[in-house]
Amino acid sequence: xxxEAAEALWASAEAWHNKLSEPNPNKISAGTNECPCCRLxxxxxxxxxxxxxxxxxxxxxxxxxxxxxxxxDTFTCDPNLPNLKxxxxxxxxxYQFLIExxxxxxxxxx
Numbered sequence: 257x258x259x260e261a262a263e264a265l266w267a268s269a270e271a272w273h274n275k276l277s278e279p280n281p282n283k284i285s286a287g288t289n290e291c292p293c294c295r296l297x298x299x300x301x302x303x304x305x306x307x308x309x310x311x312x313x314x315x316x317x318x319x320x321x322x323x324x325x326x327x328x329d330t331f332t333c334d335p336n337l338p339n340l341k342x343x344x345x346x347x348x349x350x351y352q353f354l355i356e357x358x359x360x361x362x363x364x365x366x
Contacts, residue, residue, distance in 0.1 A: 257306050260296065262361050265306045267292035269354035276347050281332050281340075286325045310357050320349035 257265075268291050275284050288294035297305035302314040311318040324346035331339040 257361050257363060258304070259363050259365060261293075261304060261306050262358070262363050264292040264296045265354065265358045265361060268294075268307070269351060269358050272347060272351040272354060275328075276344070276351060281328065281335065281343070284328060284332075286321070286328050306357060306361060307354070320346060320353050324350040 271290060271292065275286065278284050288298050293305050293307050297303065297308070302308035307316055307319060308314050313319075316322065324343070327339070327343040327346040331343040
């Protein structure tokens with residue numbers, strides 16, 4: 257993978273770590289503007305995105321992202337303990353997915 261893509265992937269994982277660390281869910285957003293990989297690849301329909309390549313799908317389909325985004329929306333609208341647990345579980349799954357992907361990445365400097 258190109259260095260720029262690898263750096264965006266690590267930055268995306270860091271962004272999810274920061275989401276999990278944020279105590280106020282109203283300050284969390286999980287859209288394309290907050291994702292370094294999306295900012296780099298979304299306008300090209302995810303072509304070259306390491307997440308899309310790993311998932312075999314665009315827009316982070318077939319990753320933990322859709323469930324995490326949905327859980328965040330639900331928790332933001334109805335902040336109760338079951339919704340918090342679901343948000344934390346799905347966001348952790350997304351973070352772990354990105355970390356594993358980043359750790360497996362081989363950088364092509366050529």
